[in-house]
Amino acid sequence: MKKKRISITDIAQALQVTPSTVSRALNGGGKVSEKKRQEIISLAKKLGYRPNPIAKSLLENRTNTIGLILPEFTHHFYSRVLAGIESVTSQAGYQLLICTSNENQNQEIKSTLTLLDARVDGILATISKMNDKFEHIQEVMDSGTPLVLVDRFSEEIETPYVISDDFKGAFSAVDYLCQIGCKNILHIKGPDNLSTTFNRFMGYKEALRKHEIEVKEELVLESSDPKLVEKIRFCLGDLHADGAFTYSDYLAFEIYKLAAELKITIPEELSVIGYADEPISTYINPTLSTVNQQPFEMGAMSANYLLNKINDSASPLEASRVDTKLILRESCRKMDG
Structure with missing residues (x-):
């Protein structure tokens, strides 16, 4: 049988x-004497009284909850973003209501409406890669609920955001490949409509331009291409790619598999750099060079931006690009000297 929750009325009657x-x-x-206050507090403890959070939130017009929408949890990157967010929100006395979109726009829309119905004090969101419309995001903003975007953003949405400096991250990776003598550098792009895909591709092109290397269209592949495996095989075998920079560490692993099939050695004949510093990068052989995006710091910064907005709706729009770090491992040749 369910135990009755002790209320303020029960204590008052007693x-x-x-x-x-x-x-x-x-x-x-x-307007309460110290003697009476201590008597009430003592009985409340004895009876196991706990404040009703719903009644309290209605009174204060706050729920002390923050909504979080992430594409998934399987990637180490998003678990580190979550850890960074939680390190700030828990200390500030907020609970997280977490939803996943599974990179599906309809699921993202449902999650957004669920969080609004739950009257969260603010929302942190990583928009899904399948997003092509943002009415639900606009609805959050129109409702007056503070919103901060994490990792991905759209110029159509005027709200604070925290992203990694993907342009610099990609540039540093491809610049290194050029410095060790790579001339035919394969690039596998991410999903079409993401800011992260565009910025990493721009970094790739700028590094080639710096070293006066022509961008060859046949060496730039789309990760969504159903013929991706065949095209990677063609780039490695027929076009003799000597370097590769990929949108993610998982795409780099696809290159590893095909290089092994074609008996192309890494890093002697092919230097490879991935992106995101997922655990897989240290498990595969040879260990994978990659770009670390500092996801914990990104999560913590986005949570601080949201709390600023919750506490002061007139606070200015904050936007940051977190520095990236090139992590060099065994998949790249060493620089001469």
Whole structure:
């Protein structure tokens, strides 16, 4: 049988005082003698009284909850983003309501509406890669609910965001490949409509331009291409790619498999750099060079931006690009000297 929750009214009846007197005593309000306050607090502890968070939130017009929408949890990157967010929100006394979109726009829309219905105090979101419309995001903003985007953003949405500096991250990776003598550098892009895909591709092109190397269309592949495996095989075998930079560490692993099939050695004949510094990068052989995006720092910064907005709706729009770090491992040749 379900145990009855002790209410302020129960305490008031037991002590023959009004519920408002109990409420003031428990919440540090005035007009209650110290003796009566201690008597009320003591009985509340004895009976196991716990404040009703729903009633409290209605009174204060706050729920002390923050909604979080992430594409998934399987990638180490997003688990580190979550850890960074939680390190800030828990310390500030907020609970997280977490939803996943599974990179599906309809699921993202449902999650957004669910969080609004739950009257969260603010929302942190990584928009899904299948996103092509943002009415649900606009609905969040129109409702007055503070919103901060994490990892991905759209110029159509005027709201604070925290992303990694993908342009610099990609540039540093491809610049290194050029410096060790790579001339035919394969690039596998990410999903079409993501800011991260565009910025990493721009970094790739700028590094080639710096070293006066022509961008060859046949060496730039789309990760969504159903013939991707065949095209990677063609780039490695027929076009003799000597370097590769990929949108993710998982795409780099596809290159590893085909290089092994074609008996192309890494890093002697082919230097490879991935992106995101997923655990797979240290498990595969040879260990994979990659770009670390500092996801924990990204999560913590986005949570701080949201709390600023919750506490002061007039606070200015904040936007940051977190520095990336090139992590060199065994998949790249060493620089001469």
